[in-house]
Amino acid sequence: MNIYAIRAIYFFELERTWRTLMQSIASPVISTSLYFVVFGSAIGSRMTEIDGISYGAFIVPGLIMLALLTESISNASFGIYMPKFSGTIYEILSAPISYVEIVIGYVGAAATKSIILGLLILATARFFVPFEIAHPLWMIIFLVLTAVTFSLFGFIIGIWADGFEKLQIIPLMIITPLAFLGGSFYSISMLPPLWQKITLFNPVVYLISGFRWSFYNVSDVNVAISVGMTLVFLVVCLTIVWWIFKTGSRLKS
Template identity: 70%
Template structure:
């Protein structure tokens, strides 16, 4: 039995239309926020710092800021997308529709990943106004961004299924993901840290994401690119397993 393409498309288009209805909140606000980081860290502070690994500080922080936006938006877009049907009660229409969990996942996660990647590319273009940079491995960069967006949209989907209030939707992104990103080498190389803190940093999963994206930009990374890809794929597989279990058991789907 093949996939219900019409069902997937209906979910996907509904989510994409919601984004364009809230364009200022979904796209413009994150781009402006990231631009402020470039102004403060890239221009003001970066002009007073030396190069890191032969890369100017303003260019060095681009992968970290891009990853910060990508993670935050992937999680929030996907979590909000599946939480709203639960909150409004329309989740029952979705569960009774002729779509299985794979098709529901493709619709919601596909739309959330598309929005996150659109935002990532806009931020990348915006950064040109503040910093000059070159991308050594553009294909790897796009592939790694897609992999990261899909993985953390899956993670956000799980958060949306777990949450039973709007406050809980923000707990993990604000109190866990954002701090880990700041401590994961977004604004520095972990090689600049004392040896003990370098070891501690390796337990931060976001280090591997930022390192992988930085390698795609500049060919230099704190962690080997193979390890970064492997960690990301492992987390994706774990998220898929959790989503499959949730739909199989019905746990947390119904309020």
């Protein structure tokens, strides 16, 4: 394992965060804070509790997960797309570094940035609503698993994309709507029976439900299923990344 190569890629990507601090950190935190103000304070003051939890506290895990999903994809996709766009990807591919080490460097940096962002949003939420974390260890596990999984997904998107506009299609047109419809702002038990069944086909439901369970001991689906679905998606992403490097598809063309 070439630790020096991994560190070089990893710290280069992290340093890009500090060069774009407003876009990478400040903007998502401010945007999520506005959600807390509008939904947690304004609307939350007029809504009853959900599953015995105040509405403002109930949406905290969903908003963190919403930011985590979109930022993990954006960080990883942009990180690998820029070397493709500038042509420096060929220097990386010809360097004495394996494909595994390349993935660890890029995905590790993207996941680290997303985890830091998630923790910052969690700390910011304290200023708006009181909440407790029933299972801190599981909260961290869900946070790390989700960040790594969707950073891998973003890595795949960055390799697939052949233009800047394609980097935004899946996060904006698919992931964000799925997160909004996946129980970020409500419990799926509040939906009619038919829509409850339809919602279970949304994979983001399992991520948000498991993450919310780590806070309040309440979930829309079984926690074991939430963990299992996350691991399945992780394995699928790893398989696709392996296939991309094995065939060179969209990487060497």
